[in-house]
Amino acid sequence: MTWSNxxxxxxxxxxxxxxxxxxxxxxxxxxVTPTPTQTPMNRGPNLDSLRADSLARARDAAxxxARDAAxxxxAARAALVNEMASAIHFDYDQFAIRAGDEAMxxxxxxxxxxxxxxxxxxxxxxxxxxxxxYNLALGMRRAVAAKDWLVRNGxxxxxxxxxxxxxxxxxxxxxxxxxxxxxxxxxxxxxxGAQTLVAPR
Amino acid sequence: MAMLVLGVTVPLVGQDxxxxxxxxxxxxxxxxxxxxxxxxxxxxxxxxxxxxxxxxDRFEMAFLPAGTPPIGDSLNMGVYSQVGLTWAVELQPIPGxxxxxxxxxxxxxxxxxVLRTIDPAATGDGRMAIHRLADTLTLVASGGRxxxxxxxxxxxxxxxxxxxxxxxxxxxxxxxxxxxxxxTWSPDGSRFAYTEIRDYGGPIILQNLATGARxxxxxxxxxxxxxxxxxxxxxREMIFAQTSEAGTDLWRVDIARMCCAAxxxxxxxxxxxxxxxxxxDGRKVAFISTRPGRPQIYxxxxxxxxxxxxxxxxxxxxxxxxxxxxxxxxKVAFHRDIAGGRQVMVFEFGTGRATAxxxxxxxxxxxxxPDSRHVVYKSNRSxxxxxxxxxxxxxxxxxxxNVNGKARMPAWSGPIAGNNP
Numbered sequence: 001m002t003w004s005n006x007x008x009x010x011x012x013x014x015x016x017x018x019x020x021x022x023x024x025x026x027x028x029x030x031x032v033t034p035t036p037t038q039t040p041m042n043r044g045p046n047l048d049s050l051r052a053d054s055l056a057r058a059r060d061a062a063x064x065x066a067r068d069a070a071x072x073x074x075a076a077r078a079a080l081v082n083e084m085a086s087a088i089h090f091d092y093d094q095f096a097i098r099a100g101d102e103a104m105x106x107x108x109x110x111x112x113x114x115x116x117x118x119x120x121x122x123x124x125x126x127x128x129x130x131x132x133x134y135n136l137a138l139g140m141r142r143a144v145a146a147k148d149w150l151v152r153n154g155x156x157x158x159x160x161x162x163x164x165x166x167x168x169x170x171x172x173x174x175x176x177x178x179x180x181x182x183x184x185x186x187x188x189x190x191x192x193g194a195q196t197l198v199a200p201r
Numbered sequence: 202m203a204m205l206v207l208g209v210t211v212p213l214v215g216q217d218x219x220x221x222x223x224x225x226x227x228x229x230x231x232x233x234x235x236x237x238x239x240x241x242x243x244x245x246x247x248x249x250x251x252x253x254x255x256x257x258d259r260f261e262m263a264f265l266p267a268g269t270p271p272i273g274d275s276l277n278m279g280v281y282s283q284v285g286l287t288w289a290v291e292l293q294p295i296p297g298x299x300x301x302x303x304x305x306x307x308x309x310x311x312x313x314x315v316l317r318t319i320d321p322a323a324t325g326d327g328r329m330a331i332h333r334l335a336d337t338l339t340l341v342a343s344g345g346r347x348x349x350x351x352x353x354x355x356x357x358x359x360x361x362x363x364x365x366x367x368x369x370x371x372x373x374x375x376x377x378x379x380x381x382x383x384x385t386w387s388p389d390g391s392r393f394a395y396t397e398i399r400d401y402g403g404p405i406i407l408q409n410l411a412t413g414a415r416x417x418x419x420x421x422x423x424x425x426x427x428x429x430x431x432x433x434x435x436x437r438e439m440i441f442a443q444t445s446e447a448g449t450d451l452w453r454v455d456i457a458r459m460c461c462a463a464x465x466x467x468x469x470x471x472x473x474x475x476x477x478x479x480x481x482d483g484r485k486v487a488f489i490s491t492r493p494g495r496p497q498i499y500x501x502x503x504x505x506x507x508x509x510x511x512x513x514x515x516x517x518x519x520x521x522x523x524x525x526x527x528x529x530x531x532k533v534a535f536h537r538d539i540a541g542g543r544q545v546m547v548f549e550f551g552t553g554r555a556t557a558x559x560x561x562x563x564x565x566x567x568x569x570x571p572d573s574r575h576v577v578y579k580s581n582r583s584x585x586x587x588x589x590x591x592x593x594x595x596x597x598x599x600x601x602x603n604v605n606g607k608a609r610m611p612a613w614s615g616p617i618a619g620n621n622p
Contacts (some may be wrong), residue, residue: 091457093495093520121399130534131522131565132609134496135431136403136443137449137473140425142444161424162446163401168380170608 079199083107084120087185089147093130095141097149105146108188109153110200115194121161122146125187127180128167138163146186161191225284227263235289235342236263241271245294245333246321252367253335253349256327256599257383260288260343279448282306287343295419303338313341325370329617332365336616348570350619352543353577354384354393355588355611357604363487366590366613368601374412377406377438383429385612387436391424393417393612394430405430405441407456419454420460423447426456432456433503440465442475442505448508449473449504451488465505465584468492478533479503479528487511487524487533495520499533511604512548512555523566528615529573536565545578547593558593568613577601 060169088101097105123143126135143162151157172179217324227234235254239247255262263286274293281289291302295316303313315337319330330350339347351366356376361384363376375381379399386393391410396403403426405418420427430441437457442449448470454462468474472492476564479486486503487597489496493514498521499509508594511533514523518540526533533548562582569576570590580589583600588609591598600607 014396100358121401130520131496132519133476134522136426136428136474137444137475137491140444140446140449141473147446163424164426164444165398168398 090184112155114200119192127183135166229417230261234261235288440477527573534567
């Protein structure tokens with residue numbers, strides 16, 4: 001897109017030159033044989049410098065295009081990172097992966113399969129209602145349930161660490177249903193291999 | 202009970218001295234009545250002893266109105282026996298301390314006279330000497346164990362804190378950098394253990410209370426945390442729960458030699474097993490297991506053999522958690538979710554039944570006092586999360602902590618020993 005913008009900018013400059021030439025030609029109208037075009041050219045930009053400008057513009061455009069491509073790749077990578085890191089949620093005192101989260105889990109598994117260097121840690125969290133210590137075990141069950149799901153879907157177990165923080169790190173510290181629902185979660189941290197990511201085919 | 206106090210003014214007639222008028226706040230009850238009287242300079246000690254005897258919940262207390270002048274060097278016992286009191290504690294100053302006497306007002310007999318070197322202005326550990334005196338008085342006057350010379354460890358914020366049984370002397374004790382959980386006392390009271398969560402790991406730390414020295418207890422080599430530690434009554438071993446991808450399961454470790462952590466083969470993958478508590482003879486361990494689905498209270502031999510449900514449950518019984526075996530061996534306290542609340546329950550081996558001893562709010566993590574009748578637990582009954590002390594025999598309830606933040610996971614010490622017994 002930026003490349004074509006540069007193209008049209010260059011085109012506009014050449015058109016401008018053409019108009020200038022035409023204007024000069026009108027000025028010389030009384031002469032039957034118009035003087036060579038040197039005079040108006042001397043008053044305007046010279047062709048060599050125009051050519052050099054054009055080359056520089058092309059180089060800039062290529063660099064911009066490369067930057068844009070890198071930005072696009074980074075945006076694509078960031079999208080994959082976000083998809084990898086998005087949290088899943090659990091029912092109260094349960095550790096089964098919800099049916100509604102399976103698409104999200106499938107996307108994570110695909111990213112992991114497409115990027116063998118990618119390593120992650122799943123951290124299980126609980127809401128405040130269970131016992132404080134029991135929630136450490138429950139959070140571990142949740143992390144392991146997520147890991148097991150990914151392993152069943154083709155990801156090597158050795159690439160997934162698990163941990164639990166129980167109810168100790170709530171996303172929302174309030175005591176109501178929506179806070180509890182938000183806090184019963186599995187978080188996915190990328191440990192390694194996220195510098196370059198390939199989108200799954 | 203002395204919860205409602207009536208003013209009783211008894212004009213004395215026909216006694217040794219008709220000019221003496223007794224002014225006491227006292228309501229008689231089934232428990233023996235006691236009044237604490239002090240000579241000059243000992244009113245602060247008197248108030249500590251009076252509160253200690255009250256908090257034992259073994260007496261009907263007679264309170265002196267504020268501004269009551271100190272007693273002279275002899276006690277007019279007839280005056281106090283007339284209102285139905287059984288005991289009078291007399292505190293008199295002596296050089297370097299005090300003399301404490303316990304008078305039986307019914308018989309006129311002096312049952313106890315002890316001399317103690319006590320600084321009346323003592324704070325911190327110095328107050329323990331006063332508490333130990335109160336426990337001696339409680340034992341002689343009631344035949345039961347007092348709990349004044351004890352402390353409670355608990356978690357506040359990310360650290361372990363300590364508070365005396367009467368709510369004084371609140372201070373932070375753990376020295377780690379992680380998040381502290383599940384503090385528990387060594388049987389001799391010299392150390393405590395707790396889980397320190399840091400960088401997703403959670404080793405058990407043993408810290409010496411006097412020196413602050415810390416040791417890491419060897420655990421399994423599995424990734425995860427070592428949680429809910431419990432000392433064996435002889436202080437040589439510890440059972441804890443190891444969280445891991447293979448499930449949460451009970452492990453035993455030799456802390457006399459700091460080695461040899463071994464799994465007690467209680468399940469793990471299929472069920473979580475945690476929160477162990479030893480019987481006082483060290484032969485049995487109660488714990489929670491999720492093998493019925495929700496956590497319930499189980500029991501096993503200390504080596505992991507003969508595992509079975511301890512407290513009956515049915516399919517609709519709420520999650521039951523945090524068992525604590527009473528020091529007399531006769532009961533296990535725990536908490537259970539009941540009808541949207543969470544209540545402290547006491548299971549009695551004698552009857553085989555569990556009874557709720559709380560009914561208001563969410564009440565969690567009960568731990569027995571050394572008298573096997575008081576429990577400290579976390580409750581939200583006052584709004585925030587604070588520690589409360591309940592006498593399971595009389596139902597008397599008092600708030601132990603009033604801290605900013607959430608006080609949780611209490612652990613009650615045994616009697617705090619000292620040089621001044």
